[in-house]
Amino acid sequence: MKITKESLESQAIRYLRTHILEGHIKLGEKLVESALAKQLELSRSTVRMALNSLVNEGLVIQKPYSGWQVVEINEQDLWELYHLRVALEGEAAAMAAKWASKTDKTRLADFFQEYQLLCLQHSDDTRRISEMDWQLHQLIIEICGSVRMQSQYKQILYPLQAYIALTHQDYDLSDSASSHQALVQAICSGDAETAFEQARANITPMTRGGELSESN
Known part of the structure; x- marks a missing residue:
């Protein structure tokens, strides 16, 4: 059995990044913490940390009073x-x-x-x-x-x-x-x-x- 030490946060980052890069999550799409937490069976805090990491990668933005959103590119x-x-x-x-x-x-x-x-x-x-x-x-x-x-x-x-x-x-x-x-x-x-x-x-x-x- 192969044992992985990858954290839940890292797995969430990889999942979300891949789905954005492959177009399954569209540019400009709103991301809801609670919905993602339920979908991935993770805590909201873990999802929030993952989204923050994707902000640092330029894939997600956090909009005041409206939550998270995949970046739009003009x-x-x-x-x-x-x-x-x-x-x-x-x-x-x-x-x-x-x-x-x-x-x-x-x-x-x-x-x-x-x-x-x-x-x-x-x-x-x-x-x-x-x-x-x-x-x-x-x-x-x-x-x-x-x-x-x-x-x-x-x-x-x-x-x-x-x-x-x-x-x-x-x-x-x-x-x-x-x-x-x-x-x-x-x-x-x-x-x-x-x-x-x-x-x-x-x-x-x-x-x-x-x-x-x-x-x-």
Whole structure:
């Protein structure tokens, strides 16, 4: 029997986050503590702590006198999130190239091989490919060595994931892994300048209207 030490709060956070990111809980939807507590069979205090954590991740807001609500993302929000992501990921890639340990770089290379294999063998599994795409970016942030950057990145990453999952469901992701190859190679070889440039170039531009640009 596998024993997990994950707290009830952590399980509630993961459940709510997943349901928001997958679109089961919609952007802008009101969240009621008592209803969630009953649904998850948890105390209201545990649900409240979980919701507070999701506020820190940028997925939930607490509105005075009206309770909790999933974040809504307008055109200006999306524009800002995109540019913040470009800035953070560029710096994180350069930092990872300079300072990540040999073990962390090996971990990145191994993960990328799994990602390539998935795209090669299951090119139609867009959900799993998309998950590994996001996980790759998160891993680069993780191995860059900055706890503050990891915290800030979550506030950008999760709202963007929720928006993109909701509005862009027809991607061709079969070439997803290969588009990251130069970035991963630059980090693993310690080439900070190329890693910085590749990280920024890898993020698909968005227009003011919240659409993906035709230029990649």
